[in-house]
Amino acid sequence: MFRWSHGLPRIALALMLGAPPGLGHSAGTADSAGGLATWTVAPATAQALASHDGTIEAVRQTLVSAQVAGAVVALPVKAGDRVKAGQLLARLDARAAEQQAGAAAAQVEAARAAQQVATLEMQRQRQLFASRFISQAALDRAEAQFKTATAQAQAQLAAAQAARTESGYFIVRAPYDAVVSELSVMPGDMAMPGHALLTLFDPAALRVAVAVPESAAAALRRQLASPVAVEIAGQRITAPRWEVLPAADPVTHTVTVRIDLPAGSAAAPGGFARAWLPLAAQAGAAGRVFVPSRALVQRAELKGVYVIAPDGRALLRQVRTGPAGADQTEVLAGLAAGERIALDPQAAARRP
Template sequence: MSRRFNALATAALALASVIVSAPANAAEALATWTVASSNFQGLGSHDGTVEAVRQTVVAAQVAGAVVALPVKAGDRVKAGQLLARLDARAAEQQAGAAAAQVEAARAAQQVATLEVQRQRQLFASRFISQAALDQAEAQYKTATAQANAQLAAAQAARTESGYFAVKAPYDGIVTELNVMPGDMAMPGRPLLTLFDPSSLRVAVAVPETSAAKLRDRLASPVNVEIAGQRVTAARWEVLPAADTLTHTVIVRVDLPPGTVATPGSFARAWLPGGAGGDPRTFIPSGALVQRAELKAVYVVGADGRALLRQIRVGPASGDQVEVLTGLKPGERVALDPQAASRRP
């Protein structure tokens, strides 16, 4: 029995010695990467603003008091949906009067038609002269022209009465209301603003000297970061005109369908050609730790301890990823995050 106990004790001591010595061996074998800045010319980070390709300021075409405003800021609307209704009582009365005038003109046209038919029969029987027939023909043509004119006026009145019901030109989201019920709407006065969320883009201003280089790289995809989400855009363009005050050129990056963003919000785009040689920091992609929304690395201190530190990264370039914030030149990061996580 004592021999068996001594054997178990000896095995336990050997196992303990292995566990204690493991961190020391792991510490010696831990590979690190020294952080350094470089003038990498592959991608350049540029701040921009989200824009809507279709953004409309809806205004009234006629004057009238706002009697109904069934939408509010933030509402999604469909094409043809009622956005605002103006007081159309006077316009409806004018449309009714125009319709009555059309009926009167049609009655006069019918009388002129019957009269000219009778005059033609009398002329064929040689009971009236050519002058009498010509007069009947002229009266018929006059009545027909007046009927057509009254019909056109009635259609215009009906069309104008439709202007008092302001409807959405396309599917979109209402961003701003400029009037309230009871306000007086005037032609050209904005009523509300809406945009199409399915078609968005990012506008960034780049130095005029970089525009020529960017035009040669339009086939390259562009990475864009908006509100924590990163998307890749395949289509972008460089506008041909430069701003006379800032001497910058606008670059428009079309966001892929399904991107959720709000016009006017901040965005960052990585354009090819670099950022004019500004120092940038890169680390191997394998050193990055990703846990849900957390992106971090294990920073190895002078004492050999590895501490997890959150960082903010940019787009990957090959087997390296750009570090925007969180690391300083000269610091060391562990190339094997799993081995670093097991260190004391």
Template sequence: MSRSFNALAAATFALATALATAPAHAADTLATWTVASSNLQGQSSHDGTVEAVRQTVVAAQVAGAVVALPVKAGDRVKAGQLLARLDARAAEQQAGAATAQVEVARAAQQVATLEVQRQRQLFASRFISQAALDQAEAQFKTATAQANAQLAAAQAARTESGYFAVKAPYDGIVTELNVMPGDMAMPGRPLLTLFDPASLRVAVAVPESSATQLRNRLTTPVTVEIAGQRITATRWEVLPAADTVTHTVIVRIDLPAGTVATPGSFARTWLPGGAGGDSRTFIPSRALVQRAELKAVYVVGADGRALLRQVRVGPASGDQVEVLSGIKPGERIALDPQAASRRP
């Protein structure tokens, strides 16, 4: 029993000695990839933000308590749909009073009309003077003007009472509610915000020195990436004004109809006219390690050791993925992360 144990211990020691004294070139048996950068000729990448072409902060035109709020954030609404209703009882009563004043004015106008007709007949028969006829004509015109004024006032009161029902100006999506039922709405105070999802664009800030070159390439299609989805846009413009602080100009890229995105989302764009091309780094997708939120690769050093290093990646293109930061050209990475994780 003692001899068997000694023999097993000797064999174990011999195996450990062999592994410890293994030649350094054994690390080369691990499949690796040498990182290199590539140039995307004639294009440069820029970070941008998705924004809505039509985004409206809906506010009240009159003061009143919010009595109904039939929408919530995220709801899709149609043009003319009720968004909020304010307490309009006082306004409706004023509109009713104005309507009654119109009836009074019309009755006075009718009396004046009959009177001027009689005065004209009497004047034709030479029973009254010209002065009497002129007075009747003046009273008729006064009554007519008063009736028109009362009618306009009644229409204005009715229009103002309509302001207490706030409606959607176009088809859109509600993104934010600024009031709750019972709050006091005031003229100019935001009630809610909505945008039109059918018209979206990407805003990109580029150096002022690139503006002229970009304006000469407005007919060139550009590529936009939003949430991993690559889109080709054909309509874009360079705004004429530059920011006095950052010395950048804004490039607006119209997204094609049907693009699904949320205003405020991150977008990556590739614009023409990059000086010498934009340097980009790609690695095989199978070399990437993803554990929950961590994305990393095994970097193989000169001594053959594989160390895990976190990287920031961009969009995938076929069987390759773009690395934005974390590794440098010339470094070697392991193509088999599982094999690299087992190495000392």
């Protein structure tokens, strides 16, 4: 049986303030009560942080679309697949384009044949002119025909290369290593230029976008050197870099803060994240206490600590916690400075 102390927990409705790993400094003293190791809670001085809700987004996200119109005949990927750069994503019906490319290749052969005839004719005309059997005008006409045939052959060759290039547009490949986040077409659909076929994002480069009041932007820009913490799916991450965008939203009058996530973060674009952005340093803020993380006990969805009562009994009390470091956790509600808590919850639970 666990005994919860009466009159608690005390729920705080104020702004959640806390410290990420490495910023909070636990204040208090360790002592003992009847052989039980305890900790006396005391106010702490720490870098104050404000909690902001944010959205995970990809630094590099691409809407892949077709450059030509055509029916989708193959779609070998699905949402959630990881693809490599150059991997086939979609194939469009290219029969008409391939026929045009074949016709252009045939026209190139015809132009080259005409160029060869014009070359031989010019050579004969030059020999006749050297023997004074034809006039200069006849030689000039032969040379002009040769130049015309050469230009036509070059034009047909360029047209054939363009046709081959266009036929390659019917095969859509991945521009970089990515994850397929969404498919916008299915096999048989008609793809049109500019219309998205699928969406890709680079999982190695993610960030959190947070909207903060415009009035707070100037103070944040002065503290870009301070580290920030991001909480994603219950996991706390220290961000390596963050920035405050220079422009404000004219509708909401907020400024976007972008926080880069380290590589390998278990996150996906569109997900929820909570960021702890630095405020001015506050000393001994009311109700701000830190306790050793090992003193906390988890009971289902509730967290608590064993508080040592004046008569020496260990009472399990529910608390509301904030940011947690490697060995310290801030208690937002449920504890006050001067109270003693047990450092070993298991030993406190066995205490009569």
